[in-house]
Amino acid sequence: MLSSYLSSMDTKSSQKTRRSFKKPFIFAKNCVYRPMRQISNMERNQKLPVDRPTYFTLNAPPSLVPAKKYSDISGLPAPYMDPHTKLRFANAEEYASMQHMPSDIINRYLSVRGYTSAV
Structure with missing residues (x-):
């Protein structure tokens, strides 16, 4: 009985156990990985209509977060x-x-920030 238990343990340890939470990232067979440089070259070389969005023509709406x-x-x-x-x-x-700052230093700080006074 002990020998059958040990032999079953050996066969189990030799087989890799599959864990669903450790699936490696694999692209789908029909999915082709293309780096951004390749995508941009393809878009530049194609004669696409003006109304068709590309990576370089997409515009995002303004943010609602202040x-x-x-x-x-x-x-x-x-x-x-x-x-x-x-x-x-x-x-x-x-x-x-x-x-205690003089006004010229304050104006420099404001100009770095891009603040323009209405005065």
Whole structure:
């Protein structure tokens, strides 16, 4: 009985066990992998109608999520903005340092951000 048990264990261990959660990624037989460079070359060489979308003509609609605001001084997420200088800041230490800045440095920070004043 022991010998039959051992022989059945040997045959089981020699066979690979298939686990469904360890399936390797395999392309389907009818699916051909093409890198982006090959796709772009194919689209450029074909005479496609103007209304047919390609990788380079697709336009996404504008995002509904508001843009994130970052501090002009540290680059951290900035929930606050100084109403006088229009600089964004993340914490009280940055606000204290902004109070002692000359106006030309403040204008440089605003120009880096792309802010144009209406004045």
